[in-house]
Amino acid sequence: MTWFRNILQITSFKSSFNQKHTYPSSQIIYTTRFFIRNFTSESFQTTPSPSSSPSVSNTITSGLEPTKPNEKPRVVVLGSGWAGCRLMKGLDTNIYDVVCVSPRNHMVFTPLLASTCVGTLEFRSVAEPIGRIQPAISTAPGSYFFLANCKGIDTDKHEIKCETVTDGADSVPPWNFKIAYDKLVIASGAEASTFGIKGVKEHAIFLREVSHAQEIRRKLLLNLMLSDVPGISKEEKSRLLHCVVIGGGPTGVEFSGELSDFIKKDVHERYAHVKDYIHVTLIEANEILSSFDVRLREYATKQLTKSGVRLVHGVVKEVQPQKIILNDGTEVPYGLLVWSTGVGPSNFIKATELPKSPGGRYILHSIGLVTTLKLHTIFFLKCNVHALLPHKEGLPI
Amino acid sequence: MTWFRNILQITSFKSSFNQKHTYPSSQIIYTTRFFIRNFTSESFQTTPSPSSSPSVSNTITSGLEPTKPNEKPRVVVLGSGWAGCRLMKGLDTNIYDVVCVSPRNHMVFTPLLASTCVGTLEFRSVAEPIGRIQPAISTAPGSYFFLANCKGIDTDKHEIKCETVTDGADSVPPWNFKIAYDKLVIASGAEASTFGIKGVKEHAIFLREVSHAQEIRRKLLLNLMLSDVPGISKEEKSRLLHCVVIGGGPTGVEFSGELSDFIKKDVHERYAHVKDYIHVTLIEANEILSSFDVRLREYATKQLTKSGVRLVHGVVKEVQPQKIILNDGTEVPYGLLVWSTGVGPSNFIKATELPKSPGGRYILHSIGLVTTLKLHTIFFLKCNVHALLPHKEGLPI
Numbered sequence: 001m002t003w004f005r006n007i008l009q010i011t012s013f014k015s016s017f018n019q020k021h022t023y024p025s026s027q028i029i030y031t032t033r034f035f036i037r038n039f040t041s042e043s044f045q046t047t048p049s050p051s052s053s054p055s056v057s058n059t060i061t062s063g064l065e066p067t068k069p070n071e072k073p074r075v076v077v078l079g080s081g082w083a084g085c086r087l088m089k090g091l092d093t094n095i096y097d098v099v100c101v102s103p104r105n106h107m108v109f110t111p112l113l114a115s116t117c118v119g120t121l122e123f124r125s126v127a128e129p130i131g132r133i134q135p136a137i138s139t140a141p142g143s144y145f146f147l148a149n150c151k152g153i154d155t156d157k158h159e160i161k162c163e164t165v166t167d168g169a170d171s172v173p174p175w176n177f178k179i180a181y182d183k184l185v186i187a188s189g190a191e192a193s194t195f196g197i198k199g200v201k202e203h204a205i206f207l208r209e210v211s212h213a214q215e216i217r218r219k220l221l222l223n224l225m226l227s228d229v230p231g232i233s234k235e236e237k238s239r240l241l242h243c244v245v246i247g248g249g250p251t252g253v254e255f256s257g258e259l260s261d262f263i264k265k266d267v268h269e270r271y272a273h274v275k276d277y278i279h280v281t282l283i284e285a286n287e288i289l290s291s292f293d294v295r296l297r298e299y300a301t302k303q304l305t306k307s308g309v310r311l312v313h314g315v316v317k318e319v320q321p322q323k324i325i326l327n328d329g330t331e332v333p334y335g336l337l338v339w340s341t342g343v344g345p346s347n348f349i350k351a352t353e354l355p356k357s358p359g360g361r362y363i364l365h366s367i368g369l370v371t372t373l374k375l376h377t378i379f380f381l382k383c384n385v386h387a388l389l390p391h392k393e394g395l396p397i
Numbered sequence: 398m399t400w401f402r403n404i405l406q407i408t409s410f411k412s413s414f415n416q417k418h419t420y421p422s423s424q425i426i427y428t429t430r431f432f433i434r435n436f437t438s439e440s441f442q443t444t445p446s447p448s449s450s451p452s453v454s455n456t457i458t459s460g461l462e463p464t465k466p467n468e469k470p471r472v473v474v475l476g477s478g479w480a481g482c483r484l485m486k487g488l489d490t491n492i493y494d495v496v497c498v499s500p501r502n503h504m505v506f507t508p509l510l511a512s513t514c515v516g517t518l519e520f521r522s523v524a525e526p527i528g529r530i531q532p533a534i535s536t537a538p539g540s541y542f543f544l545a546n547c548k549g550i551d552t553d554k555h556e557i558k559c560e561t562v563t564d565g566a567d568s569v570p571p572w573n574f575k576i577a578y579d580k581l582v583i584a585s586g587a588e589a590s591t592f593g594i595k596g597v598k599e600h601a602i603f604l605r606e607v608s609h610a611q612e613i614r615r616k617l618l619l620n621l622m623l624s625d626v627p628g629i630s631k632e633e634k635s636r637l638l639h640c641v642v643i644g645g646g647p648t649g650v651e652f653s654g655e656l657s658d659f660i661k662k663d664v665h666e667r668y669a670h671v672k673d674y675i676h677v678t679l680i681e682a683n684e685i686l687s688s689f690d691v692r693l694r695e696y697a698t699k700q701l702t703k704s705g706v707r708l709v710h711g712v713v714k715e716v717q718p719q720k721i722i723l724n725d726g727t728e729v730p731y732g733l734l735v736w737s738t739g740v741g742p743s744n745f746i747k748a749t750e751l752p753k754s755p756g757g758r759y760i761l762h763s764i765g766l767v768t769t770l771k772l773h774t775i776f777f778l779k780c781n782v783h784a785l786l787p788h789k790e791g792l793p794i
Contacts, residue, residue: 062628105622124519131667139669147622164626166619172637177627222563225502225544229561230574231459240569270528272536 063178064099064144066158072097072142073182076160078150080104080130084187088134097142099179100130102188103149103165107133108210114255117207117216118262127210150188151176153352160184190343199319204339207251216338223335224267227274234277239322240335241278246316246324247341248284249291253300255338256282260307281310281332283324460575461496461541463555469494469539470579473557475547477501477527481584485531494539496576497527499585500546500562504530505607511652514604514613515659524607547585548573550749557581587740596716601736604648613735620732621664624671631674636719637732638675643713643721644738645681646688650697652735653679657704678707678729680721 067074073096077084080102088098106127115121130145131138137145148162159180166172192208194200205219206212223240226232232240243259245252259280268275282288282304288311289297304311315327324332464471470493474481477499485495503524512518527542528535534542545559556577563569589605591597602616603609620637623629629637640656642649656677665672679685679701685708686694701708712724721729 064627105618122519122521129667138667144625144670145622146626147619148626164623166623172619172623175626175628179627221502222544222569225542226561226563226569228541229543229545229572230461230576231572270526270535273541 063159063162064180066180067097067142067182074099074142074180075183075185076101076179076181077185077187078102078160079187079189080107081187081189082107082110083189084185085128085130085133087185087187088130088137091134093134093136093140093143096183097140098134098137099143099181100134100137100145101148101150101160101162101179102130102145103147104209105130105145105147106210108208110208111250111254113207113210113213114251114258116210116213117220117255118258118266119217120258120261123210123214126213146177146179148177150348153184153354155354158182158184186349188346188348190349191346192339193342193344194339195341197316197319199321200316200339203319203321204246204337207255207338207340216336219336220262224271224274224278227277227335228271235333237274237277238279239333241274242332242334243278243280243336243338244324244332244334245280245282245338245340246284247339248282248286248288248311249340249342250289252282252284252338252340253288253304255340256280256304256309257307260304260309263308279310280308281312283312283314283316283326283332285313285315460556460559461577463577464494464539464579471496471539471577472580472582473498473576473578474582474584475499475557476584476586477504478584478586479504479507480586481582482525482527482530484582484584485527485534488531490531490533490537490540493580494537495531495534496540496578497531497534497542498545498547498557498559498576499527499542500544501606502527502542502544503607505605507605508647508651510604510607510610511648511655513607513610514617514652515655515663516614517655517658520607520611523610543574543576545574547745550581550751552751555579555581583746585743585745587746588743589736590739590741591736592738594713594716596718597713597736600716600718601643601734604652604735604737613733616733621668621671621675624674624732625668632730634671634674635676636730638671639729639731640675640677640733640735641721641729641731642677642679642735642737643681644736645679645683645685645708646737646739647686649679649681649735649737650685650701652737653677653701653706654704657701657706660705676707677705678709680709680711680713680723680729682710682712 064074075091075096076099077088078101080100084100084102085107088100091098106129109126109128112121112126116123116126134143136143146162146164148164150160151163152161154160157180159178161176161178163176164172164174166174192206205215207216220243227237227240245256245259263275263278263280267278271278287297288304289300292300301311314330316324317327318325319337322333324334324337326332461471472488472493473496474485475498477497481497481499482504485497488495503526506523506525509518509523513520513523531540533540543559543561545561547557548560549558551557554577556575558573558575560573561569561571563571589603602612604613617640624634624637642653642656660672660675660677664675668675684694685701686697689697698708711727713721714724715722716734719730721731721734723729
């Protein structure tokens, strides 16, 4: 009857489908678990898109209603970067409910992102889930993380409109909802600057998100393998293995250094057939690390040159699929192109009606601390300030 | 003059572009480096596709010519699975040159793949680069790894035709080349069986490659986050968080167990808002683990049921984007669908003209050892044999 007992467990679908099961506490020892969502770094959008989902109550009236007097005030944080995460970590969740709205469910430790492109660090080492930064978001009844883009702010009604990020899933259409806020913190970050140069968005890879680092690693390894295939000309090998970095700021310099270390160590060991073809070029319009002290600039220049990175003075005019064209007409063939020329205001910030500087950034005046949360309603955060900037006070950030 | 010295390093592009640099030996201590290419698990294809690349000598005549009498004989291995990797690891590279052709640059430790879907293990823990399994491939002058699909075998000329895998890179068209072999080892593996059921390839996820595990993890986390959004009905939450596994073999059972552990531990801790909506259902047409001893089957059934996995007896008729239809007409809504119903012969194997059994697999007779490499020219490898099967001897594998 062993067979029969065994079969009994395999009940028919209809009878078991609505059955509830209890989950006994697990005795299994878990290894470290860490979850990173690899969303494309979609920025906050401003134009609402129509959505439909028959099985979902998808009217814009659905969402989180205004808090009642006997409830904790709700702090809504837009963004999951340095500033937003620092704020959420420091918030007293006995006093406030926290709602984070972001298209990314983790914070990225950006200074080490360049190291992940070549495997010095693993991707998971530079990302921290929001739920671990502020655990109340995972468990407290009034605190949430919503994987969504903010589509608009209604400062009169004290509410924001959001649309879910469905990451290209065909079976889940995006849908809209609103969130009423008591305090709104805008920490949605900036966007990579392309200066309107043709072809940058299509052919270059930025270095601001984990997904960018993954794409760089993927392309680098693909090019290393493709260049080893029989019949590839020397010119094509050199092109495939020419890694070009545009922008001599901290990110570009750090990445160039990591890449040259990778070449010296890993390429020579593991891709010995093509090791003489791979090169790194860093193109900068002015000086590298121009905002740093001159001794640091000198040191970086010396180290990069010593490592085999070619430092080139030039301004990019256009980016084509296999080559860059500089302002002086020089053509630079490339296999991997990383674009790191600083940031500018995002489309979301540009589209909001709150006061902005001529450059399109918010105008603020004084820098408050987290305690100022009591006095104001809307706050802006910048990643290197680590403090709250109350709305409408005159200082461009 | 510090400024001037600094600028001097930033030479104009033209003068520095052809300059050679030497790479001094690095003093930097490296953390563990490990590279996994996340190609989609493209199987070996048989229909050649036209390709063009103006800068590449891309005629089918390019490739590796036949070895000369004073050169080491060339062993060409098709595939980078268990069998191919075991062979390459054991080959004496003082006697043979090794050339591996595969669309995947790593071997996957498949028994632990299910654990990576929920983060019990990291993806890199179940993948080993080919260059580490057989280091000669990275360094020896006549040994190579080619990231390519085999498109055909010419047994008369002793050569194979290949096409590079470019992984969707727009700037690198695929190109063709040929490889002459002295010994050819066919270890290209099988393909996931769908039994021709409509919608499986479009909507279900297999569990045979690292990229599949990544897609499962991505979708699981996406559904967990989407189900927490305000305005989602209870039915939609239940659908999004219903994980259905088709096939009660070792992979399906292992994955169901991992998933239920994940729910008990991580979902209850980190996604507490939706923890009551997530369920796992395992659908099997016969018995789970049918090829195992009855005591093992009983134990697995008991453990799965105890963990909250619903075991369902049923045959899938059709898969739609949000629901499965069983043969008895039952509709099973799902948010995540994992398909694990065994394997069948690949298109590549079907298209070759070597003798096959009625089921489409190769016919072989005796099982040789690696030493038989001296006697035969073409060999077939199956992952659970770990030995060479000389061509044309009558035993279906």
